[in-house]
Each structure stands twice: as C-alpha cells, then as structure tokens.
Amino acid sequence: MQEFDLGIIGGGPGGYTAALFAAKQGQKVVLFEQSDIGGVCLNKGCIPTKSILHSSEIYKKLQNCSEFGISTGEISLDYSKVIERKNNTVEKLRKGIELALKNAKVQVVKSEAEIISKNEIWADGEIYNVKQIICAAGSSPKELKGLEFDHKFILSSDDILNLTSLPKNILIIGSGAIGIEWARIFSNFNVTTTVLEIAQHLLPLADIEVSKRIERIFKAQKIKFYTQTSVEVIENKSVTLSNGEIISPDVILVAPGRFPNITEYLDGVTYIGDVTGEIQLAHFAMKEAIEEVTNIPFRKDLTPSVIYGTPEIAWVGKKEQDLEPATYQKSLILVSSLGKAWCDGETEGFIKLLSQNGHIVGAHIVAQEASSLLQQIIIAMQNNIDIEKLKEICFAHPTYSEGIFDGLFSFK
Numbered sequence: 001m002q003e004f005d006l007g008i009i010g011g012g013p014g015g016y017t018a019a020l021f022a023a024k025q026g027q028k029v030v031l032f033e034q035s036d037i038g039g040v041c042l043n044k045g046c047i048p049t050k051s052i053l054h055s056s057e058i059y060k061k062l063q064n065c066s067e068f069g070i071s072t073g074e075i076s077l078d079y080s081k082v083i084e085r086k087n088n089t090v091e092k093l094r095k096g097i098e099l100a101l102k103n104a105k106v107q108v109v110k111s112e113a114e115i116i117s118k119n120e121i122w123a124d125g126e127i128y129n130v131k132q133i134i135c136a137a138g139s140s141p142k143e144l145k146g147l148e149f150d151h152k153f154i155l156s157s158d159d160i161l162n163l164t165s166l167p168k169n170i171l172i173i174g175s176g177a178i179g180i181e182w183a184r185i186f187s188n189f190n191v192t193t194t195v196l197e198i199a200q201h202l203l204p205l206a207d208i209e210v211s212k213r214i215e216r217i218f219k220a221q222k223i224k225f226y227t228q229t230s231v232e233v234i235e236n237k238s239v240t241l242s243n244g245e246i247i248s249p250d251v252i253l254v255a256p257g258r259f260p261n262i263t264e265y266l267d268g269v270t271y272i273g274d275v276t277g278e279i280q281l282a283h284f285a286m287k288e289a290i291e292e293v294t295n296i297p298f299r300k301d302l303t304p305s306v307i308y309g310t311p312e313i314a315w316v317g318k319k320e321q322d323l324e325p326a327t328y329q330k331s332l333i334l335v336s337s338l339g340k341a342w343c344d345g346e347t348e349g350f351i352k353l354l355s356q357n358g359h360i361v362g363a364h365i366v367a368q369e370a371s372s373l374l375q376q377i378i379i380a381m382q383n384n385i386d387i388e389k390l391k392e393i394c395f396a397h398p399t400y401s402e403g404i405f406d407g408l409f410s411f412k
C-alpha cells in the first residue's frame, strides 16, 4: 500500500494546479488521471477552441485586408492544417504540464480512480492511502431531450473538435460561451451559422446591454439567431423550430452547458472546479485549488467571465438588470471614441462601468482586448479603490484602456 499526503482525482486545471502547489510546499502528492493531463480545458475546451478561433480570425482578416492597404492573392483554407496546428498546440502545452508535474515529483497514475473513504483511493488494482483527497473530476457536455448526441449529426463540444472538414451549414443550440465562440469560428470560416437560444436574449447570463450588443454584432456578421426558440422535431436532418421555421443543417452542435462528473459527494473530501457545478471556468478551478492548498483566499464574486473572438466580451460583478434603479450610476464609453480602435479597424463595442457609493461594482466590456481591460478593473474592485483614486492613474495613449479612463471621468 502506497502512502501520500495528498491524493488528487483529475488532472485538469483544478487537479494539476493543486498538485503543483502542494508539491511546492513539500507534500508527497499522487494525481490520478484516466485520460489526458490538462483535462477538458487543455484537451477539449479553452485551448483547442481558442487555437481554432485564432485561425478563423486570421482567415477572416485576410479576406478584409484591402482596407489596410494590403492585397493578397487568392486565399485558401486547409482545415486539416488548422486542426493539426490545434493538436500541436495542445500537445506542446500538455508536455509542459507533464514536465512540471515530473519536476515537482508528483506521482501521476494514468488510471480511473475511485474514492473508497476520505483517506483511501482505489486505482489500477491498488489502494492508495492519503491524508487528504482533492477531487477535481470535472464535467461533461449536457444533452437535451430529443437532441441526444449521435456523434455524427448531433454533436457535443467534444465531437466538434474532431471534424476533419468544415460543414456548409451548422445549427448551434445554446448561446453561452461555447455556443457564441463556435458561432464566431464557423462564421469566420464562411459556414452558414444559425444559433438557437431558449432565453429572451443571446448570452442570457450577461448584462442585458452586452446581450443586445452581441445580437447587433451577430446581425452585422450575418450570423442568424433565434431567441425564445427551441427545436420541435428533427426528421431526416430537417429541423423544425418552435417558431415554425424549418432548417436543414449539415450538423448540429448542442451546447446548453455541462454537468458534474460525479453525483455523490463524500464528507471529508474537498471538491473543486467544474465537479462542484458552481462556476465552470478553468481559472475558477485553479483559484479554488490554490485556495485549498495555500489558504490564499480569493473573491469568487470577482471571477471574470470572458468570451473570445472579435470583439471580445468580458464582464465582472453586478449586472445592470440586477441593480435597483436609482441606487447606481453608469458610464458607457463607445470603443469608436478611441484612437487605437480606429488604428486597428476594431471600433465595435463599449466599456460600461457601474458604480455604487463611489466604487465600481460591475464592468461589462465588448471590445478588442476586453479580457485584459477587465483585469485592471478587477484589481481596483478587489482592493476597494474608489473612483476618485482611480482618476489619478495615468493610462497610456493610444490604448483601449483609455476607455476605462474616460469612463471614470464620465461618472457625475
């Protein structure tokens, strides 16, 4: 029987982060992973989608580069190379994490593991005795009734990564982060793209003004979408929607969310990341891991949400629809007012700040570099820096961050 200080189930962002931080403290750590190190984030989520998205953005930019004074010959697309690059990126990063685990002397067991008790894990025919267990077993794609994955026509977010060629026409069910990013990818590659959302607006978890702006951007980009609409019936690849429309996609991506990989939670075991069903984001899983191992706390309410593509969408804190009227102030700076945006030809979007009692309580950004812009605001919110103090900061010119500067001064 092998003995360890810490046993970790799952080698995704939650699991490998916990392992590396614990090992750094001198703990003897064993990590169990039944599939690939890196988890969903590295192998089926964040990284592969962002790699394909980046290829799609280059493809789109090249088609519109004459406005920048650049002419090209005929532009052609080899989707298999896009996928090859994605695979290489994933592999490189996976090797990096594997090496970091090896250097930290974390014992990695490539096997399914089962928690027997709060101090015992079974894997590969052996029992591992551990002082503590962290379970970071992650989540899997949710199915919808009548839209069960057949992995050929009705696809999950895992299946869509395995396409070897692009469809001509795709229907995407769900307009959360996964649905929006894949809609952008396919549309950039000139695939006819339709998004279906059961809620009143696209990106239903976002600030209402962000949702409406994304709808406007989608219209401009000719990404078709239906809100308050669901699939009524599918017959021979012909899809009848609840609004009576009939469409005939080559494939359907079903992306309504994800469910935790376990259903029973044992007392005395720590659960982190997607498996808790709480906030299903890689950076949230990593911060939970660090908090658990090092006791460095973090503000869960200040977890950033980011949706990638052009323009990026990022937000943190309170949304306008959640605030009582007359209790807050709002500033909204259009990206088109910024010099850098015109230089880049990326003038779509806004930087919206919400404040209460002189402090920022929410930020909602649709802009190039929105993810990095948001981080500046989170630092201010986390440290309780009020708007008057923030006004003292010098922001570089020309940058998108000047939109934050302008926003601060536009509060009354």
Ligand SMILES: Cc1cc2nc3c(=O)[nH]c(=O)nc-3n(C[C@H](O)[C@H](O)[C@H](O)COP(=O)(O)OP(=O)(O)OC[C@H]3O[C@@H](n4cnc5c(N)ncnc54)[C@H](O)[C@@H]3O)c2cc1C
Pocket (backbone or CB within 6 Å): 009, 010, 011, 012, 013, 014, 015, 032, 033, 034, 035, 036, 037, 038, 039, 040, 041, 042, 044, 045, 046, 047, 049, 111, 112, 113, 114, 136, 137, 138, 139, 157, 178, 261, 272, 273, 274, 275, 280, 281, 282, 283, 284, 285
């Ligand atoms: C298409 C897509 C795009 C995404 N994009 C982003 C993004 O841009 N930014 C972001 O923050 N998040 C993104 N996410 C979400 C992100 O991937 C997850 O939040 C993150 O991977 C959760 O990390 P985790 O460690 O909790 O679990 P996971 O990454 O799911 O890892 C869990 C691991 O545990 C292993 N495991 C499970 N059970 C066992 C067992 N019994 N024994 C051994 N091993 C086991 C699994 O094989 C898996 O490798 C995306 C997700 C998807 C699907």
